Amino acid sequence: MLGRLLTAGAGAIAARYALRGVRTSPAGPALTRTNFRGRSVSLAAGPALAVGASGAAALGATSVASGAASMVAGLGAGAVGLYDDVVGARPEQKTAKGFAGHLAALREGRVTAGLIKIVGVGAAGLGAAALLAADPRVAGHRRRARLGALGRGADVLLGAGVVAGTANLLNLLDLRPGRALKSGLLLGAPLAGGPHGGIAAGAAGAAAGLLPDDLGEEVMLGDSGANALGAVLGVALAARTGPLGRAGLLAVLAGLTAASEKVSFTQVIQRTPGLRELDALGRRAD
Numbered sequence: 001m002l003g004r005l006l007t008a009g010a011g012a013i014a015a016r017y018a019l020r021g022v023r024t025s026p027a028g029p030a031l032t033r034t035n036f037r038g039r040s041v042s043l044a045a046g047p048a049l050a051v052g053a054s055g056a057a058a059l060g061a062t063s064v065a066s067g068a069a070s071m072v073a074g075l076g077a078g079a080v081g082l083y084d085d086v087v088g089a090r091p092e093q094k095t096a097k098g099f100a101g102h103l104a105a106l107r108e109g110r111v112t113a114g115l116i117k118i119v120g121v122g123a124a125g126l127g128a129a130a131l132l133a134a135d136p137r138v139a140g141h142r143r144r145a146r147l148g149a150l151g152r153g154a155d156v157l158l159g160a161g162v163v164a165g166t167a168n169l170l171n172l173l174d175l176r177p178g179r180a181l182k183s184g185l186l187l188g189a190p191l192a193g194g195p196h197g198g199i200a201a202g203a204a205g206a207a208a209g210l211l212p213d214d215l216g217e218e219v220m221l222g223d224s225g226a227n228a229l230g231a232v233l234g235v236a237l238a239a240r241t242g243p244l245g246r247a248g249l250l251a252v253l254a255g256l257t258a259a260s261e262k263v264s265f266t267q268v269i270q271r272t273p274g275l276r277e278l279d280a281l282g283r284r285a286d
Contacts, residue, residue, distance in 0.1 A: 004192050004201040007060035011205025015052025019210060019219065022048050030086070036176065039217050043085055045210050046224025050078025052206035053232045060198020065135035066239055069128040070199050073235045076124025077167045078228030080117045085222040088113035121227055122164045128235050129159030137195060138239050151243075158246035163234035165253030170230030171223055172260050177283050178215040179269075180226045181207045184233060191236045200236040203229055215282040 022028060022044035031043040054074030061067035132138050133156050166187075174180035188204030191197060207229055213219045221229070237249055269275045 007198050007201045008205030011052050011056030011202040012209030014055050015048050015206040015209040018051040019044055019048035041217055041220045043222045045219035046222040047082055049206055049225035050074055050228035053203040053229055056202025057199040057232045060202040062137050063135050065131050069131040070232050070235050073124050073128035073163050073231040074228045077121045077231035078224045080120030081223035081227035084113045084117040085224055121167050125160035125163035128163050129156045132239055155243045159238040161250040162238045162246050163231050166234030167227040167230035171226040174221050174226040175266055177217050180221055181211045181214055184229045187233050196239040203232040217284055
């Protein structure tokens with residue numbers, strides 16, 4: 001338990017330090033955006049969270065392979081998310097919305113920043129899942145060893161889906177200050193136990209370190225931070241599940257993603273007692 005707390009603390013310190021570095025860097029002013037309330041906020045929390053969560057998760061991992069998987073997932077998803085945050089804000093990029101919109105743009109011969117992000121997050125998830133497959137401490141490793149090459153390949157794809165799907169889910173929730181970070185903490189806290197809990201503890205610590213600034217509307221995560229946090233937590237999920245568990249998780253993630261195309265998560269939260277109060281907790285008054 002002490003080790004997990006130290007890992008979480010390292011994540012919070014790393015994220016805070018990285019945030020200060022990004023905000024004071026020459027690129028800092030270019031990351032200013034307007035949030036849903038019309039306030040000027042900084043996207044610096046995105047790369048800061050990606051660095052803090054990935055580094056602390058790697059520190060808390062039980063092996064070099066799972067630590068490398070955390071770094072590949074978090075930094076990879078964070079990098080392509082930052083690309084979408086910057087390039088996707090350009091006027092010619094804003095016409096493509098959602099996965100269908102990016103595919104429609106591709107059929108017209110345009111490669112959008114959003115499509116690059118989708119492919120990049122998937123690639124980061126695939127790289128992380130391949131690294132986990134080489135780790136004998138990952139759940140179901142002996143069972144995987146008895147599978148044929150096709151079965152092991154399918155399991156890697158399932159793991160990649162869990163990592164990418166969790167990254168996407170956190171991004172879908174990042175519509176109000178603090179919401180994605182709170183969701184990450186709610187997911188990361190129970191995952192902090194067990195043999196791979198150090199990965200989740202590091203990510204949760206980084207999220208906790210940036211939560212006050214996010215709630216205070218000083219910063220925002222953007223795609224960079226939300227994708228990175230979700231990807232690292234996805235590694236923690238994939239590391240503790242076998243093929244059947246990964247398939248079940250992927251089904252849930254796919255269902256939530258499909259539901260987001262039809263239902264507003266914000267409206268659901270506002271209509272649900274308990275969720276509404278938790279979502280608003282600590283946020284600035286309207």
